Amino acid sequence: MTTEWRRRLVVPAKHTGLVLIGFVMLYPVLWMVVSSLRPGDEIFRSPGLVLDSLQTENYVEGWNALTPSFGTYLVNSAVLVLGCIVGNLVSCSMAAYAFARLQFTGKRWWFGIMLGTIMLPIHVIIVPQYVLFSQMGWVNTFLPLIVPKILATDAFFVFLMVQFIRGLPRELDEAARIDGCGHPRIFLQIVLPLMTPALATTTIFTFIWTWNDFFSQLIYLTDPDMYTVPVALRSFVDSTVATSWGSQFAMSVVSLVPIFLAFLIGQRYLVKGIATTGGK
Amino acid sequence: MSALDELRQLRRGGVQVRKRDNRAAFWFLAPWFAGLVFITVGPVLASFALGFTKYNLIQPPRFIGLDNFARVLSDERLHNALRVTFTYVLVSVPLQLACALGVALLLDRGLRGLPLYRSAFYLPSLLGSSVAIAVLWTQVFGTEGLVNRVLGLFGVEGRGWISDPDTALSTLIVLNVWTFGSPMIIFLAGLRQIPAVYYEAAAIDGASRWSQFWRITMPLLSPILFFNLVLQIIHAFQSFTQAFVVSGGTGGPSDSTMFYTLYLYQQGFSRFDMGYASALAWFLLLIIAAFTAVNFWAAKYWVFYDD
Numbered sequence: 001m002t003t004e005w006r007r008r009l010v011v012p013a014k015h016t017g018l019v020l021i022g023f024v025m026l027y028p029v030l031w032m033v034v035s036s037l038r039p040g041d042e043i044f045r046s047p048g049l050v051l052d053s054l055q056t057e058n059y060v061e062g063w064n065a066l067t068p069s070f071g072t073y074l075v076n077s078a079v080l081v082l083g084c085i086v087g088n089l090v091s092c093s094m095a096a097y098a099f100a101r102l103q104f105t106g107k108r109w110w111f112g113i114m115l116g117t118i119m120l121p122i123h124v125i126i127v128p129q130y131v132l133f134s135q136m137g138w139v140n141t142f143l144p145l146i147v148p149k150i151l152a153t154d155a156f157f158v159f160l161m162v163q164f165i166r167g168l169p170r171e172l173d174e175a176a177r178i179d180g181c182g183h184p185r186i187f188l189q190i191v192l193p194l195m196t197p198a199l200a201t202t203t204i205f206t207f208i209w210t211w212n213d214f215f216s217q218l219i220y221l222t223d224p225d226m227y228t229v230p231v232a233l234r235s236f237v238d239s240t241v242a243t244s245w246g247s248q249f250a251m252s253v254v255s256l257v258p259i260f261l262a263f264l265i266g267q268r269y270l271v272k273g274i275a276t277t278g279g280k
Numbered sequence: 281m282s283a284l285d286e287l288r289q290l291r292r293g294g295v296q297v298r299k300r301d302n303r304a305a306f307w308f309l310a311p312w313f314a315g316l317v318f319i320t321v322g323p324v325l326a327s328f329a330l331g332f333t334k335y336n337l338i339q340p341p342r343f344i345g346l347d348n349f350a351r352v353l354s355d356e357r358l359h360n361a362l363r364v365t366f367t368y369v370l371v372s373v374p375l376q377l378a379c380a381l382g383v384a385l386l387l388d389r390g391l392r393g394l395p396l397y398r399s400a401f402y403l404p405s406l407l408g409s410s411v412a413i414a415v416l417w418t419q420v421f422g423t424e425g426l427v428n429r430v431l432g433l434f435g436v437e438g439r440g441w442i443s444d445p446d447t448a449l450s451t452l453i454v455l456n457v458w459t460f461g462s463p464m465i466i467f468l469a470g471l472r473q474i475p476a477v478y479y480e481a482a483a484i485d486g487a488s489r490w491s492q493f494w495r496i497t498m499p500l501l502s503p504i505l506f507f508n509l510v511l512q513i514i515h516a517f518q519s520f521t522q523a524f525v526v527s528g529g530t531g532g533p534s535d536s537t538m539f540y541t542l543y544l545y546q547q548g549f550s551r552f553d554m555g556y557a558s559a560l561a562w563f564l565l566l567i568i569a570a571f572t573a574v575n576f577w578a579a580k581y582w583v584f585y586d587d
Contacts, residue, residue, distance in 0.1 A: 014386055015393075021383065022400040025458060029407065031426060032416050047429040095312040104305035114312070115283050117320050121518045121568060123541050124561045127548050128326035129319065134337065151315030158312065159283055183304040212410045214521040215541075219549055230411040234525055237415055245419055252412035263406055267399060270406075274462050275469035 029256075036253050040246035059254070062247030066236055068225060070251060073232040077211060080142050080228055084210045085203050087149030088157055092202065093195070095152045096161030097187045101173065117155045122216060130219060140223045145216060149206070157202045160273060164198035165191060201273035204266035208259055229255045284507050324565070330558035337552055348559035358560070360535050361543040364449060368539065369516040369571075372456035377508055380460040384467035385497075398468065402461035413455070414525035418442060421451040442526055445536040452522050452537060463508040470504035471497070499584040506583045510575050517568050520545070540564055 030049060038046070039055050063070045098104070099111055133144040152158055168191065176186050192199075214230040221231055233255055237248055263270065316322070331348050333341035352358060383401060387394055407413050420426040421441035428438030441447045474497065482492050498505075520541040523531065531538030531546070544564065548557030 011391070014391060018383070018386060018397050022397065025404055026400060028416055028420050028426060029404075029413075032419075047426055047433070091311040091315075094308045098305045098308035102301040102305040102308065104300055104302045107305075110309070111286075113316070113321070115286060117316070118283060119514055119568075119572070120320060120324070121514070121564065123518060123520075123544055124327065124565045125320060125323035127554055127558045127561055128323035128330060130548075131326075131330075131335075131337065131554065132318070132323070148315060148319045150311060151319055152312035153315040153319045159286075183301065183308070187308070208406055212406075214409075214411055214524070215545075218524075219545075230521075233411045233415065237411075237418075237525065238528060248415055249419075252415045255412045256407060256410065259406055259410065260403075263399075263403060271398065271402070271465055274465045 032249050033253055036246060036249035038246065040244045058244070058246035058250035061244070062236070062251040062254075065247060065251075066224065066232060066239070070232065070254065072225065073227050073229045074254075076142075076226060077228040077230075080145055080217075081207055081210045083142060083146035084149045085206045087146055088152075088154055088202055088206045089199055091150055091152035092154060092157040093161055093192060093199065094187070095158045096165055097183075097191055099158065100162045100165035101186075101191070102183065114155050114158055117153070118159060126216070126219065133220070139220055140226050141220075142226075144220045145210075154206070157205070160201060161195060161198045164195050168194050197269065197272070200266065201269040204262055204269050205273060207262050207266075211258055211262075284510065285503075327558040327561050330555055331562055333555045335554040337554060341555065344555070348556045351556060352559055352563055357535060357538070358543060361531070361538045361540050364536065364538050365517065365540040368449060368453060368456070368519065369513055372453040373509070373512045373516050375453070376457045376460045376512060377463055377505070379457055380463035380508070381467050381501075381505070383460070384464045384471060385493075387464075387468060388471045398465065401464055405459040405461035408455065408459035409521055411521060411525055414522045417451060417455055417522065418526050443533055445532075445534040448526070448533060448536045452519070452526065455522055456516060456519070463512060466504060466508055467501070470501050474500045502583045503585060506575070506579050510572060513571055513575070514568055517541075517564070517571070540567075 031047070034049050034051055035046075036058050037051060037054050037056070038058075040058065095114075099107070099114065129144070130139075133139060138144050148154075172190050172194075173186050176190050181189070212230065214234070217228050217231050218234070221227055224232075224235075227235065233251055236251060330341060332343060332345060334344050334347075335341035387397055391397075422428075423438075423440035423443065425441075427441065431438045439447070441451050478496050478500075479492055482496060487495070518541060519539055523537040523539045523542050524545070527533075527537045527542075529542075531542045540560075541564075544557055544560045547553045547560060
């Protein structure tokens with residue numbers, strides 16, 4: 001069993017296996033994209049990926065199937081995502097700075113609680129949270145979805161940033177302190193600029209998770225004008241008016257495009273983020 | 281270092297306190313602390329209190345003692361939901377991790393095109409929780425869906441995978457296995473930490489690939505496997521979107537896709553029985569905590585820590 005033998009047989013076999021697995025895995029998604037560009041009745045008949053002609057009728061039909069049209073939901077989702085990203089970046093980086101660089105009473109205890117909340121399922125807190133937010137009249141606004149981010153409840157990102165700040169050389173802080181900087185300036189002018197990779201990871205994950213999140217958006221957004229993409233898509237699929245797979249597929253593809261773009265742009269940060277902290 | 285390692289270190293008591301910056305810490309942590317009170321821990325405690333009441337959001341909560349908790353014990357639909365959820369978690373997570381580890385092992389050690397493969401296998405993890413993929417699944421496993429079309433090419437007659445109570449849950453299990461990419465990336469990062477000299481030394485001693493795997497790779501990878509196991513079990517217990525979309529919100533056919541979270545949603549947000557939903561939420565927390573505790577306990581017997 002020489003390395004020569006290995007190179008000749010094992011490596012090509014590995015590649016064949018991997019390509020096959022990848023193809024089978026991604027086939028349904030590719031097929032959805034292709035099918036969305038076919039005339040409606042052909043979707044059922046053809047399991048292949050060959051496209052005779054490019055039809056956009058499904059997109060036109062799906063886009064206008066609900067009132068308001070799909071554009072509104074895309075804008076709603078975009079606004080929501082933007083709010084969540086800003087909230088997470090500001091609040092999580094502040095909390096992370098405190099946990100990574102400051103010494104305070106009960107630090108270990110608070111840090112333990114923070115780690116514990118990473119694993120707290122949303123379903124456990126959703127009922128009283130809903131009661132609270134509905135008393136405040138926040139149902140059918142984005143506030144119940146954005147305010148928790150402003151309050152650093154995505155502990156996963158706090159942990160990710162703590163890890164990152166710990167890796168930065170302390171000498172920089174100490175030099176700044178000798179020059180008379182307080183903690184706000186050390187945070188803003190030294191730590192924050194150095195932690196852009198962690199901030200990028202947070203941005204991309206927040207984008208994807210918020211864009212995909214269905215449970216809390218389903219609960220808090222019941223007015224069609226406030227629907228986000230996942231809620232609208234589900235209501236479109238459920239409505240008896242829409243029975244054609246073509247337009248359902250078309251709008252599904254539209255809803256996945258931003259995720260795909262985020263994936264293309266942010267791959268590097270995603271892989272790093274998961275490898276160090278185990279996100280989804 | 282993962283969150284779990286952190287917890288282990290905290291338990292041992294690693295950090296030494298020097299000079300304190302309490303005032304600065306207070307301001308930096310103010311948003312997080314408010315979140316703790318109003319968004320996370322506060323509601324957990326509040327849901328415990330609501331569990332003892334009958335509450336429909338309109339009339340004020342009425343204290344009914346242990347009724348909701350007694351109902352947990354006698355509610356047959358809930359017991360079915362537990363069966364469905366346990367089956368889902370206990371079947372899909374091991375399968376998912378086996379795929380993740382298998383593919384990670386194939387990809388390890390300088391295979392050409394690694395970044396491309398890694399991206400291709402990871403993509404489903406990002407898409408998997410979306411409504412769009414659930415819509416796709418509804419079609420693919422439908423009576424006239426892609427799976428049956430492909431089976432038809434081989435002359436095999438399919439069935440309505442999603443409309444049949446015997447197979448509906450399996451389609452969701454397949455969907456969870458499909459998202460093996462994120463644990464795979466964690467495995468890959470772990471595999472890269474294992475020094476190549478260990479394998480070289482073992483090869484010189486004449487160890488087969490098989491025994492290298494069991495005596496070097498598995499022990500050194502076991503903390504990573506443990507981490508993935510804990511995380512994916514917690515994730516799987518919280519699955520909601522896919523079952524909701526595939527069953528049109530009902531958990532059907534015949535409650536065969538009635539996940540615990542879906543049942544909780546129906547009780548709380550379709551029937552507005554907030555008291556019972558709170559009791560259910562607490563029960564879910566206890567179940568997840570129990571699973572995690574058992575995991576940590578069992579880890580003593582199979583997870584190998586180098587330090």
